[in-house]
Amino acid sequence: MTAIPxxxxxxxxxxxxxxxxxGFLTRRNLIAMLMGLELMLNSVNINFIAFNxxxxxxxxxxxxxxxxxxxxxxxxAAVAIAIIINLFRTTHHIDAEQADSLKY
Amino acid sequence: MxxxxxxxxxxxxxxxxxxxxxxxxxxxxxxxAGILGTTSLFISALLSVHSxxxxxxxxxxxxxxxxxxxxxxxxxxxxxIDMGVLVDPxxxxxxxxxxxxSFMVHLYSLGYMKGDERFxxxxxYLSLFTFSMLGLVVSVNLFQIYMFxxxxxxxxxxxxxxxxDKPSAVSASKKAFIVTRFADLGFLIGILIxxxxxxxxxxxxxxxxxxxxxSPWLGALSAGSxxxxxxxxxxxxxxFMGGAGKSAMFPLHIWxxxxxxxxxxxxxxIHAATMVVAGVYLVARLFPVFAIAxxxxxxxxxxxxxxxxxxxxxxxxxxxxxxxxxxxxxxSQIGYMMFALGLSGYGGEAGLGYTASLFHLFTHAFFKALLxxxxxxxxxxxxxNEIKDMGGLRKRMPVTHLAFLIGCLAIAGIPPxxxxxxxxxxxxxxxxxxxxxxxxxxxxAGLTAFYMFRLYYLIFWSRExxxxxxxxxxEHHGEGxxxxxxxxxxxxxxxxxxxxxxxxxxxxxxxxxxxxxxxIGDAVLPVLxxxxxxxxxxxxxxxxxxxxxxxxxxxRVFYMTLHNKFYIDEIYxxxxxxxxxxxxxxxxxxxxxxxxxxxxxxxxRTTDRIAETVRVMQTGRVQDYxxxxxxxxxxxxxxxxxxxx
Numbered sequence: 001m002t003a004i005p006x007x008x009x010x011x012x013x014x015x016x017x018x019x020x021x022x023g024f025l026t027r028r029n030l031i032a033m034l035m036g037l038e039l040m041l042n043s044v045n046i047n048f049i050a051f052n053x054x055x056x057x058x059x060x061x062x063x064x065x066x067x068x069x070x071x072x073x074x075x076x077a078a079v080a081i082a083i084i085i086n087l088f089r090t091t092h093h094i095d096a097e098q099a100d101s102l103k104y
Numbered sequence: 105m106x107x108x109x110x111x112x113x114x115x116x117x118x119x120x121x122x123x124x125x126x127x128x129x130x131x132x133x134x135x136x137a138g139i140l141g142t143t144s145l146f147i148s149a150l151l152s153v154h155s156x157x158x159x160x161x162x163x164x165x166x167x168x169x170x171x172x173x174x175x176x177x178x179x180x181x182x183x184x185i186d187m188g189v190l191v192d193p194x195x196x197x198x199x200x201x202x203x204x205x206s207f208m209v210h211l212y213s214l215g216y217m218k219g220d221e222r223f224x225x226x227x228x229y230l231s232l233f234t235f236s237m238l239g240l241v242v243s244v245n246l247f248q249i250y251m252f253x254x255x256x257x258x259x260x261x262x263x264x265x266x267x268x269d270k271p272s273a274v275s276a277s278k279k280a281f282i283v284t285r286f287a288d289l290g291f292l293i294g295i296l297i298x299x300x301x302x303x304x305x306x307x308x309x310x311x312x313x314x315x316x317x318x319s320p321w322l323g324a325l326s327a328g329s330x331x332x333x334x335x336x337x338x339x340x341x342x343x344f345m346g347g348a349g350k351s352a353m354f355p356l357h358i359w360x361x362x363x364x365x366x367x368x369x370x371x372x373x374i375h376a377a378t379m380v381v382a383g384v385y386l387v388a389r390l391f392p393v394f395a396i397a398x399x400x401x402x403x404x405x406x407x408x409x410x411x412x413x414x415x416x417x418x419x420x421x422x423x424x425x426x427x428x429x430x431x432x433x434x435x436s437q438i439g440y441m442m443f444a445l446g447l448s449g450y451g452g453e454a455g456l457g458y459t460a461s462l463f464h465l466f467t468h469a470f471f472k473a474l475l476x477x478x479x480x481x482x483x484x485x486x487x488x489n490e491i492k493d494m495g496g497l498r499k500r501m502p503v504t505h506l507a508f509l510i511g512c513l514a515i516a517g518i519p520p521x522x523x524x525x526x527x528x529x530x531x532x533x534x535x536x537x538x539x540x541x542x543x544x545x546x547x548x549a550g551l552t553a554f555y556m557f558r559l560y561y562l563i564f565w566s567r568e569x570x571x572x573x574x575x576x577x578x579e580h581h582g583e584g585x586x587x588x589x590x591x592x593x594x595x596x597x598x599x600x601x602x603x604x605x606x607x608x609x610x611x612x613x614x615x616x617x618x619x620x621x622x623x624i625g626d627a628v629l630p631v632l633x634x635x636x637x638x639x640x641x642x643x644x645x646x647x648x649x650x651x652x653x654x655x656x657x658x659x660r661v662f663y664m665t666l667h668n669k670f671y672i673d674e675i676y677x678x679x680x681x682x683x684x685x686x687x688x689x690x691x692x693x694x695x696x697x698x699x700x701x702x703x704x705x706x707x708x709r710t711t712d713r714i715a716e717t718v719r720v721m722q723t724g725r726v727q728d729y730x731x732x733x734x735x736x737x738x739x740x741x742x743x744x745x746x747x748x749x
Binding site for chain 1: 724
């Protein structure tokens with residue numbers, strides 16, 4: 001099996017990251033924004049794994065960070081969804097455009 | 105050398121009594137307040153007399169010594185402010201005067217202020233005053249004296265305004281405070297000049313440095329010239345300005361007559377016997393510097409003193425308020441002390457004026473306190489300050505009558521009463537120094553005898569029927585309680601015998617005993633003049649007649665001028681209303697309102713406007729923020745790539 005070059009993986013993760021950014025900035029639905037956020041986090045994870053495997057195969061810091069980020073992402077999703085649920089309870093929508101009362 | 109513990113106790117007892125009475129509140133200690141204050145002052149007075157006795161009987165040469173001092177503020181290696189106790193003849197003498205008179209006033213107030221709603225507060229203020237005055241007297245350096253000087257001013261302010269529901273008392277206390285503060289501004293600048301030039305504030309060092317002709321400090325201070333006088337002269341003159349304000353010297357005297365709005369015992373203590381002589385004390389304290397290094401400043405003291413003396417004596421002849429007559433008489437007598445200092449030289453026979461001045465301070469404290477307390481007893485009985493409401497009181501108030509007569513004889517300088525000896529010394533010194541001064545002083549002495557006996561006759565003789573109908577006398581009031589009569593009697597004794605103290609042996613300008621010989625021949629003229637003054641007063645005022653009114657009519661303009669105190673108050677009012685307010689006050693207010701406040705307001709408004717503009721960026725939408733964030737991040741990343749590639 002021919003090895004996949006590092007650049008391919010980096011291109012993949014960059015694509016994933018900017019799809020996430022695009023989703024985060026353009027979707028009105030808060031759940032969809034959260035999904036964009038998850039995409040960004042996971043593209044970073046791919047980077048960590050790839051660099052670890054291709055450049056420093058004898059070390060495991062990249063793996064450690066990845067696990068750490070997965071754990072943080074889980075916690076963050078829990079908090080975000082709690083916020084979204086509360087928003088829905090008070091305003092009966094989860095539209096990011098309309099949730100703009102926190103200003104000035 | 106008196107024991108240090110005693111000296112500290114003398115100061116601390118009134119202070120503790122002030123703290124106790126001041127903090128305890130007005131109800132709790134009320135019946136005890138008077139007893140407590142009086143007892144602590146009694147102990148203080150005993151200790152002072154004891155200390156003075158040991159001091160004067162033990163050492164023969166009296167150089168100033170610092171009994172105790174502690175470093176309070178260290179500014180630089182050479183300049184520090186210490187707090188301490190200075191022991192020298194004048195401080196010991198003043199300790200005795202202050203505590204004894206204060207004790208008398210405390211005792212007298214037990215009766216005089218009885219039943220007053222703020223009895224405790226009154227005693228707290230009295231104790232505070234006594235403490236501050238004692239602190240002033242024992243000060244070791246210029247700054248310590250300045251601090252206690254201000255404390256004395258505050259307690260005087262509080263006591264003048266003691267009846268704070270009387271508008272006249274309130275304005276009098278404000279006037280006293282503002283006028284003396286104005287003078288104290290000069291004092292402070294003077295202290296700074298002297299302290300800067302001599303690089304010390306300590307009295308002993310200061311005097312040593314500024315009286316040695318070869319010292320570099322004296323050279324530096326007298327080298328420069330500003331408006332025709334050296335820095336030393338300016339410093340001393342400004343210090344004297346503070347003294348003149350406190351001692352009610354012309355033209356800073358305007359507060360003293362108004363200060364009579366306070367309770368009468370307070371006038372006796374503060375505005376007759378102790379606080380107002382602080383200026384004399386200050387000049388005496390710095391006397392070697394005045395006399396040796398700067399005779400010009402001493403000349404100013406001389407002329408201020410003599411002008412105030414004759415000026416106040418003239419006004420006193422035409423006043424109708426019993427306490428105001430006494431106030432002007434105080435001013436006149438302090439003028440006597442001032443000019444005696446002013447014409448004195450340093451050391452030996454030339455220093456007679458110095459000794460005489462402090463001797464007069466000593467005797468004056470007794471007879472002036474006596475006169476004020478006597479006047480207080482009269483006011484207590486008649487419920488009025490106006491002479492026209494009095495008359496023929498000698499049978500109703502025999503003790504007060506006798507005491508007042510002794511006081512009048514003493515101040516008029518009739519032998520063998522106390523005032524005779526001190527005044528005679530001053531006149532002898534004046535005769536030797538300057539004949540012009542001597543003659544003015546003699547005229548003043550005659551005037552003094554005249555107005556004092558005018559007062560005496562108008563109160564105790566004049567109308568035989570007694571008091572006018574407007575103010576009926578409480579018959580059961582009598583002359584007041586024993587606590588009011590006792591101080592009168594004790595002070596009468598003081599006014600008789602204080603003159604017999606061989607004062608020159610104890611207090612002299614250079615610390616060596618000065619033997620004073622009074623020649624009978626010299627005394628004849630002054631006594632004759634005083635007797636003439638008394639005779640004229642007897643002729644006009646002993647029985648009620650139209651003679652004074654006729655005299656008044658014949659010299660109407662002159663009388664009105666005197667009655668209105670030479671219109672000095674009006675001149676001050678004119679200056680403040682027409683010059684100070686429109687030319688300084690209003691522009692300053694305008695500057696404050698529009699320039700200083702304006703700047704601050706403009707800064708606030710600008711910030712507000714910028715914030716209004718910027719806050720549009722805060723949309724409240726998460727995605728906008730995220731866009732900003734990412735866009736800036738990308739920009740930064742691009743920059744970073746191009747810069748650090």
